[in-house]
Amino acid sequence: MKTIADLARLAGVSKSTVSRALNDSPLIGGETRRRIRAIAREHRFQMNEAARRLSLKQSQIVALVTYAYQPDWAVADAFSLEIMSGVSTGLHANGYDLLLIQITPKDTEWVGRYLGSGRADGFIVMAASCTQQHISTLVEANAPFIIWGSMPASHDYCSVDGDSFAGGRTAAAHMLRSGRRRVAFIGGPARAREVQERYRGYLAALREAGTQAEDALVEYGDYSPASGAAAMRALLERAGDLDGVFVSSDLMAIAAIEELHAQGRRVPEDVAVVGYDDVSLAAHSDPPLTTIRQNGPLAGRLLAENLVQNLRTGAVTNVTIPADLVVRKSA
Amino acid sequence: MKTIADLARLAGVSKSTVSRALNDSPLIGGETRRRIRAIAREHRFQMNEAARRLSLKQSQIVALVTYAYQPDWAVADAFSLEIMSGVSTGLHANGYDLLLIQITPKDTEWVGRYLGSGRADGFIVMAASCTQQHISTLVEANAPFIIWGSMPASHDYCSVDGDSFAGGRTAAAHMLRSGRRRVAFIGGPARAREVQERYRGYLAALREAGTQAEDALVEYGDYSPASGAAAMRALLERAGDLDGVFVSSDLMAIAAIEELHAQGRRVPEDVAVVGYDDVSLAAHSDPPLTTIRQNGPLAGRLLAENLVQNLRTGAVTNVTIPADLVVRKSA
DNA sequence: CCCATGAACGCAACCGGTTGCAACCGCGAT
DNA sequence: ATCGCGGTTGCAACCGGTTGCGTTCATGGG
Numbered sequence: 001m002k003t004i005a006d007l008a009r010l011a012g013v014s015k016s017t018v019s020r021a022l023n024d025s026p027l028i029g030g031e032t033r034r035r036i037r038a039i040a041r042e043h044r045f046q047m048n049e050a051a052r053r054l055s056l057k058q059s060q061i062v063a064l065v066t067y068a069y070q071p072d073w074a075v076a077d078a079f080s081l082e083i084m085s086g087v088s089t090g091l092h093a094n095g096y097d098l099l100l101i102q103i104t105p106k107d108t109e110w111v112g113r114y115l116g117s118g119r120a121d122g123f124i125v126m127a128a129s130c131t132q133q134h135i136s137t138l139v140e141a142n143a144p145f146i147i148w149g150s151m152p153a154s155h156d157y158c159s160v161d162g163d164s165f166a167g168g169r170t171a172a173a174h175m176l177r178s179g180r181r182r183v184a185f186i187g188g189p190a191r192a193r194e195v196q197e198r199y200r201g202y203l204a205a206l207r208e209a210g211t212q213a214e215d216a217l218v219e220y221g222d223y224s225p226a227s228g229a230a231a232m233r234a235l236l237e238r239a240g241d242l243d244g245v246f247v248s249s250d251l252m253a254i255a256a257i258e259e260l261h262a263q264g265r266r267v268p269e270d271v272a273v274v275g276y277d278d279v280s281l282a283a284h285s286d287p288p289l290t291t292i293r294q295n296g297p298l299a300g301r302l303l304a305e306n307l308v309q310n311l312r313t314g315a316v317t318n319v320t321i322p323a324d325l326v327v328r329k330s331a
Numbered sequence: 332m333k334t335i336a337d338l339a340r341l342a343g344v345s346k347s348t349v350s351r352a353l354n355d356s357p358l359i360g361g362e363t364r365r366r367i368r369a370i371a372r373e374h375r376f377q378m379n380e381a382a383r384r385l386s387l388k389q390s391q392i393v394a395l396v397t398y399a400y401q402p403d404w405a406v407a408d409a410f411s412l413e414i415m416s417g418v419s420t421g422l423h424a425n426g427y428d429l430l431l432i433q434i435t436p437k438d439t440e441w442v443g444r445y446l447g448s449g450r451a452d453g454f455i456v457m458a459a460s461c462t463q464q465h466i467s468t469l470v471e472a473n474a475p476f477i478i479w480g481s482m483p484a485s486h487d488y489c490s491v492d493g494d495s496f497a498g499g500r501t502a503a504a505h506m507l508r509s510g511r512r513r514v515a516f517i518g519g520p521a522r523a524r525e526v527q528e529r530y531r532g533y534l535a536a537l538r539e540a541g542t543q544a545e546d547a548l549v550e551y552g553d554y555s556p557a558s559g560a561a562a563m564r565a566l567l568e569r570a571g572d573l574d575g576v577f578v579s580s581d582l583m584a585i586a587a588i589e590e591l592h593a594q595g596r597r598v599p600e601d602v603a604v605v606g607y608d609d610v611s612l613a614a615h616s617d618p619p620l621t622t623i624r625q626n627g628p629l630a631g632r633l634l635a636e637n638l639v640q641n642l643r644t645g646a647v648t649n650v651t652i653p654a655d656l657v658v659r660k661s662a
Numbered sequence: 663c664c665c666a667t668g669a670a671c672g673c674a675a676c677c678g679g680t681t682g683c684a685a686c687c688g689c690g691a692t
Numbered sequence: 693a694t695c696g697c698g699g700t701t702g703c704a705a706c707c708g709g710t711t712g713c714g715t716t717c718a719t720g721g722g
Binding site: 016052 | 707708709710711
């Protein structure tokens with residue numbers, strides 16, 4: 001592999017000139033630059049990144065932080081893939097590489113390990129798989145990072161989030177518009193911010209439709225299918241005449257549908273169901289699930305772009321992406 | 332951030348001694364080593380990786396090669412995630428980092444871009460998303476790499492693959508054992524090696540059960556649900572009394588089941604169905620799909636470990652991992 | 663005609679590690 | 693007392709880029 005010193009010799013100039021020519025420095029004359037670049041191309045020159053990074057004191061790498069895989073976690077569906085893909089393209093477009101790192105819940109050294117050693121310039125973390133602890137670690141280390149998902153009310157770091165309020169509103173409005181009178185709400189953990197937002201959206205839709213909100217129509221779970229079925233059961237007991245339900249996750253929604261079937265209700269004839277996430281099996285469930293989907297690739301791209309911007313300018317941005325309704329058969 | 336020069340000053344020794352102590356060089360006395368490491372720990376020392384890589388001429392990074400995300404490709408299910416996770420843990424355990432790179436079909440420069448610049452030491456590629464072209468590029472560049480999936484008969488590079496033969500055999504045997512007499516075969520593309528292997532396994536199971544193989548019972552598709560349904564339709568026309576079918580992919584299997592239902596057959600009462608892959612929706616299909624699953628995390632770990640071994644010793648290994656039957660309701 | 667000015671480029675230090683080789687130590691053997 | 697030797701440690705070069713500053717040369721203005 002050739003070095004810029006080799007190119008310099010070939011071109012009859014100095015290392016500095018080659019370096020500058022390759023980096024589009026205005027200090028170099030047009031003719032010289034062209035000649036040097038031609039030689040570089042001709043020899044398939046590839047700059048040694050390690051050396052460059054050493055000099056520049058930056059790696060042009062951002063790390064996507066994930067937890068170690070938990071078999072029971074297989075829920076990590078296609079959306080993660082989509083987001084990763086988006087992050088990757090967004091990063092590459094800006095000259096950055098994507099590092100995938102796995103951490104354990106109790107590990108608090110990882111920030112230093114990657115930032116201090118210069119293996120990464122910044123981080124992308126997922127709110128879903130990330131404790132408050134981890135976030136504090138990041139801010140204390142003064143690490144550049146961006147987070148996907150809902151964040152505490154007061155925060156001073158970058159983020160990209162789905163529009164949970166709009167998602168909840170759209171879902172509920174869809175059912176109300178098609179004539180449903182008593183639509184219930186099944187959430188994830190009540191303290192999860194995105195769940196609260198979806199609930200607020202649900203409420204807004206009810207209000208706009210002139211419908212009364214009822215406490216008897218809301219129930220919470222923990223995103224597990226079992227909890228979805230349990231919540232459905234509870235609702236049915238308290239309000240047997242409900243004719244629609246907005247569920248905060250597809251997996252819970254599918255479990256809820258099974259529960260409905262078990263109790264002899266037809267979906268969507270008797271009760272409409274709309275889920276959230278549009279996981280891959282949503283399209284193949286019985287009946288195919290109407291649900292709210294977020295644009296994964298877009299989310300990824302925004303995560304990448306905003307982090308890079310933060311890296312370059314220090315700007316901290318908070319953007320939210322739309323949540324779209326995909327209508328199938330269940331509502 | 333401190334450098335080894337700083338540590339050297341603090342410890343009253345030279346840079347070289349610090350470097351050696353930190354790298355467990357046998358040249359350093361036990362006492363000195365301990366003292367230096369203590370100081371390093373105390374100051375939360377993190378070695379500058381860029382500098383280290385420049386000296387060592389290796390990055391301790393391997394790149395996982397993926398294609399840019401294609402929306403119509405959403406099939407890239409949980410298995411990819413599992414495999415990635417496995418690769419990640421396997422790599423970290425060996426002191427390597429995982430880089431995620433995306434390439435386009437016509438890009439032929441990527442090998443040089445990453446290898447020549449020292450951004451990665453080796454590659455992991457997926458047979459499924461990888462043309463013969465890409466492989467040639469890799470071998471010509473003399474790049475260290477390992478591939479997941481079936482490879483051409485003659486090859487001299489590392490690989491990890493699922494045991495398709497055993498998978499096909501197990502699937503067919505399961506149905507035969509439970510009394511099915513005429514079990515059919517629906518494959519993916521006939522020229523795909525893994526499909527051929529699964530077919531051979533299917534044949535072996537028939538032979539072992541003393542059953543006659545029939546050409547009328549085999550049909551091929553292209554992994555798309557539509558092709559699965561079409562294949563099922565064709566089989567039903569030719570051999571209306573079949574009572575079992577082994578399908579080369581879950582998505583096709585689910586489509587086949589829908590076709591069976593459409594024609595008034597019950598699953599599994601009238602005809603048993605076994606799929607392949609155990610995608611996330613297999614557990615939730617109607618009826619829940621009996622299928623063949625491969626251990627993604629294991630595959631990933633093996634990919635990582637064997638590539639690292641190749642990097643260190645040059646050994647080229649070809650390993651295959653088991654394909655396990657997961658029995659649900661469809662067979 | 664001379665000097666200030668700026669464009670284009672070279673010199674050499676620096677980034678922070680690694681490593682071959684020389685230097686030094688105390689020791690038992692000759 | 694001298695020599696040889698194994699065990700430790702330091703010196704300095706090297707990895708391949710980047711960049712502040714000085715140098716060279718042509719040009720335009722006084």
